[in-house]
Amino acid sequence: MAAGLVISAPASGVGKTTLTLALARAWRNRGLNVQCFKSGPDYIDPAFHAAATGRASVNVDSWAMDRATIAHLVNRRSDADIVLAEGSMGLFDGVAARGVSGTGATADIADMLGWPVVLVIDPAGQAQTAAAIAAGLRDYRAGVRLAGVVLNRIASPRHEDLVRRALNDAGIAVFGALPRHAEISLPKRHLGLVQAEEQAEIGKLIDEAARFVSEHVDLDAVLQSAAAWSPQPAANGLNVTPPGQRIALARDAAFSFVYPHMLEAWRAAGAEISPFSPLADETPDPSADVCWLPGGYPELHAGRIAANARFHAGLRAFAETRPVHGECGGYMVLGSALTDAEGVRHEMTGLLGLETSFAKRRMHLGYRLAALAAPMPGHQAGARLRGHEFHYSTIVVQPDTPLAVVHDATGAVIAETGSRRGHVTGTFFHLIAEDR
Incomplete structure (x- = not known):
């Protein structure tokens, strides 16, 4: 039986992909079978997931896909030990009008599959306010459970202490705090990250991210926060017709x-x-x-x-x-x-x-x-x-x-x-x- 987690954040650009890749590689290095998914219409991140895990990653999208399709895609990969679904944009960001099974928000996937959320928070320019943001995300929607947070780009030990104290007072677990580390920055271009297959050193970059995150994040605590999960009933197949034989x-x-x-x-x-x-x-x-x-x-x-x-x-x-x-x-x-x-x-x-x-x-x-x-x-x-x-x-x-x-x-x-x-x-x- 697999265990599932969603990696999300209050906004884009705070480190979701880097943390997802680092956790996936670190757990894979421990001998676990790790399966990734991407919430939303992103065709670049799944290739990075595959590079980190050695397993194909696919998209799950609540605006474009019905629940049966999402369940089918997830069920086909239920042989993993741990499942990581990387979100897009902020946790609750979607479109204004509901689609097939939701608005396209990462929260839809977390709610639908019952997987707790690990928030990546970058508290640049703030301290205790980061706890208020995390608490607001935790309480915003019934059915979406917050497992805890990982702090990213922490400026100093004093900064970390202020943020940790506020989060502890709010009853929110802190799995770790990452200081700034330019060496694991993923290169970008106008449509997002430079694609994984274009980066000859992508394996070394993911290894470095895994090493760095392993030093600063309690991997066992993150793993224990995942929800046990087993395949859900689903219709056979995907609602996609091939264009030809x-x-x-x-x-x-x-x-x-x-x-x-x-x-x-x-x-x-x-x-x-x-x-x-x-x-x-x-x-x-x-x-x-x-x-x-x-x-x-x-x-x-x-x-x-x-x-x-x-x-x-x-x-x-x-x-x-x-x-x-x-x-x-x-x-x-x-x-x-x-x-x-x-x-x-x-x-x-x-x-x-x-x-x-x-x-x-x-x-x-x-x-x-x-x-x-x-x-x-x-x-x-x-x-x-x-x-x-x-x-x-x-x-x-x-x-x-x-x-x-x-x-x-x-x-x-x-x-x-x-x-x-x-x-x-x-x-x-x-x-x-x-x-x-």
């Missing part, structure tokens, strides 16, 4: 944003995945019956993508007879051109008329609910798809037929409708699940 999947540093649960669902349904690298000027597997270009960082590799004539020709030939779909960055590459942050315009594959630019960046962020006006790989016209959009590109021109009517989580209509032309479709949102 054999899927040519673009996969490299420019095309890497794939939710692990999507690949798992495709394979569970009997689909085969054939990866290829556009950056290496490779073409889709000619035996595949569909090609899928996920998101990633094409803007960082636009010149190379534009120059890879073999990739362009192979993709165009594929699209003459079979479906091709792109998400976000993949969608941009299916378009006519991409202008990078320096204002340089690069010719893309031209399978769609979409032209995008990073020269004037504007963030697009949030959940998306799309009603398909036409079929796309794996989904029929009229299907309601739930996903998430996060990018900084702007549309210069989009002359093709819209693919869907798209709304945000509040119900407001979104201009980024996706588009279609012939066998080719694309969306700015990353698909998470289809409404049952």
Whole structure:
């Protein structure tokens, strides 16, 4: 029987990922099987989790997924000794309107699965007020249990003592206090952390984080605070239809944003995945019956993508007879051109008329609910798809037929409708699940 914990915080940027990776590696070094999950629509953190644990991590999302889907994903990994679910943003941060089983808040997952919360608190610029914040989070919602806190970036022993005393007076356990330690800072870029597979030293970085946290956090106390947990009743399978029987999947540093649960669902349904690298000027597997270009960082590799004539020709030939779909960055590459942050315009594959630019960046962020006006790989016209959009590109021109009517989580209509032309479709949102 596994034991479960949620790692959360009052806000983003206080050290949730670092603590999650450190705990996971430290317990793995003790011989425990550690399983991680990511609450919310993040396609970068699960790769770090896998690097720390040696086990695949998947997303669980209360806005896009129903309880049966979440239970199914969690149940498949119930052979672990300890389960860590890393939250996103602050503990109770979600959208204003409820989705399938919640608002997307980490607290939804903690409540749903009955796992206590370990809060990471950075008390910079405060002392006793940190206890007031922790107590407020503890008492805000019935059903969400606080196991205790780990203090991060403590300035001095006196600072630690003030905060610890206040938390003890509030009846909140302090599992440890981490002084500032620049050596375990994870590098970032505009969409979040630099991806795990791009960091040659990621293993050493996680080992250092585990060593550092082991010195300053009572690992036994954290482990004992976890809730015993056993699989919950769940419907079989995930509500995800594979886009084809054999899927040519673009996969490299420019095309890497794939939710692990999507690949798992495709394979569970009997689909085969054939990866290829556009950056290496490779073409889709000619035996595949569909090609899928996920998101990633094409803007960082636009010149190379534009120059890879073999990739362009192979993709165009594929699209003459079979479906091709792109998400976000993949969608941009299916378009006519991409202008990078320096204002340089690069010719893309031209399978769609979409032209995008990073020269004037504007963030697009949030959940998306799309009603398909036409079929796309794996989904029929009229299907309601739930996903998430996060990018900084702007549309210069989009002359093709819209693919869907798209709304945000509040119900407001979104201009980024996706588009279609012939066998080719694309969306700015990353698909998470289809409404049952």
